[in-house]
Amino acid sequence: MKKSQYTLAELANGLDLTIQGDPQCIIRGVCTIQQGHEGCIAFLVNPLYKKYLPTTTASAVILLQEDADNCPVNALIARDPYYIYAKIAAYFDDRPASVSGIHPTAVIGQHCEIDPSVSIGAYCVIGDHVKLGANVVMNAGCVVGDYTELGESSYLYANVTLYHKVKIGKRVLIASGTVIGSDGFGIAKNKGIWHKVPQLGRVMIGDDVEIGANCAIDRGAIGDTVIENGVKLDNLIQIGHNVRIGENTAIAAFVGVSGSTEIGKNGLVGGQAGFSGHLTIAENVVITGGTAVTRSIREPGIYSSGVGGVVSNSEWRKNSARINRLDKLIDRVKALETRLSELTESKEK
Amino acid sequence: MKKSQYTLAELANGLDLTIQGDPQCIIRGVCTIQQGHEGCIAFLVNPLYKKYLPTTTASAVILLQEDADNCPVNALIARDPYYIYAKIAAYFDDRPASVSGIHPTAVIGQHCEIDPSVSIGAYCVIGDHVKLGANVVMNAGCVVGDYTELGESSYLYANVTLYHKVKIGKRVLIASGTVIGSDGFGIAKNKGIWHKVPQLGRVMIGDDVEIGANCAIDRGAIGDTVIENGVKLDNLIQIGHNVRIGENTAIAAFVGVSGSTEIGKNGLVGGQAGFSGHLTIAENVVITGGTAVTRSIREPGIYSSGVGGVVSNSEWRKNSARINRLDKLIDRVKALETRLSELTESKEK
Amino acid sequence: MKKSQYTLAELANGLDLTIQGDPQCIIRGVCTIQQGHEGCIAFLVNPLYKKYLPTTTASAVILLQEDADNCPVNALIARDPYYIYAKIAAYFDDRPASVSGIHPTAVIGQHCEIDPSVSIGAYCVIGDHVKLGANVVMNAGCVVGDYTELGESSYLYANVTLYHKVKIGKRVLIASGTVIGSDGFGIAKNKGIWHKVPQLGRVMIGDDVEIGANCAIDRGAIGDTVIENGVKLDNLIQIGHNVRIGENTAIAAFVGVSGSTEIGKNGLVGGQAGFSGHLTIAENVVITGGTAVTRSIREPGIYSSGVGGVVSNSEWRKNSARINRLDKLIDRVKALETRLSELTESKEK
Numbered sequence A, B, C: 001m002k003k004s005q006y007t008l009a010e011l012a013n014g015l016d017l018t019i020q021g022d023p024q025c026i027i028r029g030v031c032t033i034q035q036g037h038e039g040c041i042a043f044l045v046n047p048l049y050k051k052y053l054p055t056t057t058a059s060a061v062i063l064l065q066e067d068a069d070n071c072p073v074n075a076l077i078a079r080d081p082y083y084i085y086a087k088i089a090a091y092f093d094d095r096p097a098s099v100s101g102i103h104p105t106a107v108i109g110q111h112c113e114i115d116p117s118v119s120i121g122a123y124c125v126i127g128d129h130v131k132l133g134a135n136v137v138m139n140a141g142c143v144v145g146d147y148t149e150l151g152e153s154s155y156l157y158a159n160v161t162l163y164h165k166v167k168i169g170k171r172v173l174i175a176s177g178t179v180i181g182s183d184g185f186g187i188a189k190n191k192g193i194w195h196k197v198p199q200l201g202r203v204m205i206g207d208d209v210e211i212g213a214n215c216a217i218d219r220g221a222i223g224d225t226v227i228e229n230g231v232k233l234d235n236l237i238q239i240g241h242n243v244r245i246g247e248n249t250a251i252a253a254f255v256g257v258s259g260s261t262e263i264g265k266n267g268l269v270g271g272q273a274g275f276s277g278h279l280t281i282a283e284n285v286v287i288t289g290g291t292a293v294t295r296s297i298r299e300p301g302i303y304s305s306g307v308g309g310v311v312s313n314s315e316w317r318k319n320s321a322r323i324n325r326l327d328k329l330i331d332r333v334k335a336l337e338t339r340l341s342e343l344t345e346s347k348e349k
Helices: A008-012 A047-055 A065-070 A081-092 A313-324 A326-348 B008-012 B047-055 B065-070 B081-092 B313-324 B326-348 C008-012 C047-055 C065-070 C081-092 C313-324 C326-348
Strands: A017-020 A040-043 A060-063 A074-078 A166-168 A179-182 A187-190 A193-196 A203-205 A216-218 A225-227 A285-287 A301-304 B017-020 B040-043 B060-063 B074-078 B166-168 B179-182 B187-190 B193-196 B203-205 B216-218 B225-227 B285-287 B301-304 C017-020 C040-043 C060-063 C074-078 C166-168 C179-182 C187-190 C193-196 C203-205 C216-218 C225-227 C285-287 C301-304
Touching (some): A008 A017, A008 A074, A047 A065, A065 A074, A074 A081, A081 C187, A193 B081, A203 A216, A301 B313, A326 B326, A326 C313, B008 B017, B008 B074, B040 B081, B074 B081, B313 B326, C008 C074
Parallel strands (some): A040 A060, A203 A225, B040 B060, B179 B216, B203 B225, C285 C301
Antiparallel strands (some): A187 A193
């Protein structure tokens, strides 16, 4: 059961770390290192924030061994302070607890298999043949289509929409406004008119996946769209039909993955990046923010496209103009080379 | 009525194609050419997938005449295999059928004209003076504002929001989470403070339009925002106030069209492209993914912006640095030209 | 009370402008200058539209002194015509009026403080300990989490989702589909697996803020995400955890602001721009559309990144290739410089 305060020793219990200072120090919450509060614990990983350590007013800091000497307060010395912070912060998570049971206003279809431990909020609408595992939570206003399944301890925030025949694993967390199983963008032109291509596949989502707010994950056109175990998606992400996202890949906001592209395991994709369709991206690939991935990537590594560096608009205008005149510059260099060759030759004669 | 299986001859009935092989071959579903299943039909258009044809284990393949000789199984030879696939796949579409009638929990306003054939799901909320044509379907949780109209056979997936005075044509399909008729982004600054500009126009959507999930289509500021017949929009698209999208134009995910821009008929817009406001784009224009369209386009053609090609991050850093030093390179070329001219002149003397 | 028509004099009442022409001219609505209607009033600011003034068929035009002589109809001469238009257009705003009271289907939690003047639509679900100020309006299908507060005259369109402990000021307008208070994208890797970092902060939104459709504003990880007074957000915007947006900053669609970045007052951000995390952006900074802001900006000004200018795709391909060969061009210039130096030296000898 949750308490309102813990000793450092209680928080450290079971974690791989060393306490420097007073293990009985009382901690009632978390804070940042720059805005430290009495009774709160902070963490330090990002070098940008090291300057705040010597004067922090937090009661304790989770940090690396190398920073321990500069810590003026209690310290939890860890090999991975951010992960340790994640474990400790969970003690102070005050997300409202879910009320077990099915709200009387929820509409439940026929032939469903619903574990008695679920929590279903007001005005949820659940189709026929739906399966909900133990401890599934569904907040108000969610709509779940026929034959859709959610594994145990999966959690839907309010106003999530799952279409029919979506399969979601265990401990999956889906934020509000997200739509899963919508039709892929399949259109075929005939005699100048677009015709819809029926989208007959499913969406299969593994275990321990987190999906942010207002995402759209389309069902497969023929086979399935697959999000493997441990994938983490930020808000406002678009996953096209028949895409496969490999295990433990994390993707930031506004990324679009076009149809049939496969991204390997352990990938990292920065915000606003985009993938063309029908590509294969290797495991352990990092795509930096804003990159347009227009070809398959076979080797692990960090990849980018475009031109980086924010500059003043006037500088940018000049650069843009120069680039659009690069052909002329190349011609001038070519002319110089020719003239110089002629000059050298004439001189040698 | 739908059946669970068809002969090739039944599927081909009425379509412009030639059967090669056994017209009595039984087909129970669709598959991809690379993952062929006994009893399933695949299609082949994308040259990337031709390598899978000789060994496909599908029971039949829809393909072009030029590929027919390499097909080891039954073939449907078509001039447009993808379109033919779309027609045939419809036989196997298992989207749950809509239940006719108005769910007892739906809240319906006053003075509405609702065809008796409609299907309105649980917890839909429909305003006053709304008109719903024959066979309109509205899944659970949709909200429809006053004076909004949907033409016959239009279909809203769950949790769609239509504001007031939106007019939607016939056979329009709208995916979940999409918002139509929201206020345009109209703000006027006065004495350092932004003031809202009332958005008094409507949204007018033609027939046979498809709109994906979590899109936002703003109402006009003065006149209307117009989506013409046959337009197809992917997920997460933003259409600003007073935009007009011409007939049969197709737009991919994350495209933003700023206020008052008009895109002509038969356009194609790649994902993550953006349009500035007040532009006119001709008919038959293709905008590639990620392009920033900052000027009007008068001629049909394919247009792009930025710098293409995903490269290693280290290469990208060098390229970016080189571009930001282009002015120096230009100066060096100019210096070379001057020196060479001097050299030549001195030589000629 | 609203009327269906006004005289020019009535519309001009209390505003800082001069009437040119007939103050008794009857106005029944608004129109654009290019599609003028009898009985309607237009405005003129954008120079692109000046060509329409001499032939406009509007009954009156709000314009600058410099354009007054070219106006063939009645004119309201103003220093800021767009702002004056905003004030006048409000007379013709026909957004459906809200019905006061709580719809019988709304589910209200315990220990709430709800002003009797509120309007709560059908199927809204409101958690425990929620505070709603005077004249708050909430359209159908909104979900409001525990301990969330809305200040007086704030307005939620249908299907808005507010998580727990979100604080929203006065006169805030939020469009449909928007999600506020969702978990920030906090993940920590340990032994190859991502672990969720609890998001314990809140979202604090000031007064007079407008937020468009289908936005996502994440709660803080430790401290709060803050949107200051007078901020205006377009549709489909992503605000990461612990971001702060300064007063009166306006941001266009598809902009993403990564975690802990602070944008100063009076900023302007164009569509599809993106901000890396942990940046500080000064006041009065303009970021043009599509710009990737990857470093802090200390000085007011206009900033851009990338390469501008939409060109034909064939030209673009050549430019992209040239840029990826820039290193070779630099080498050629260097070689020319060396040869020319040698030549000059040998000549001098």
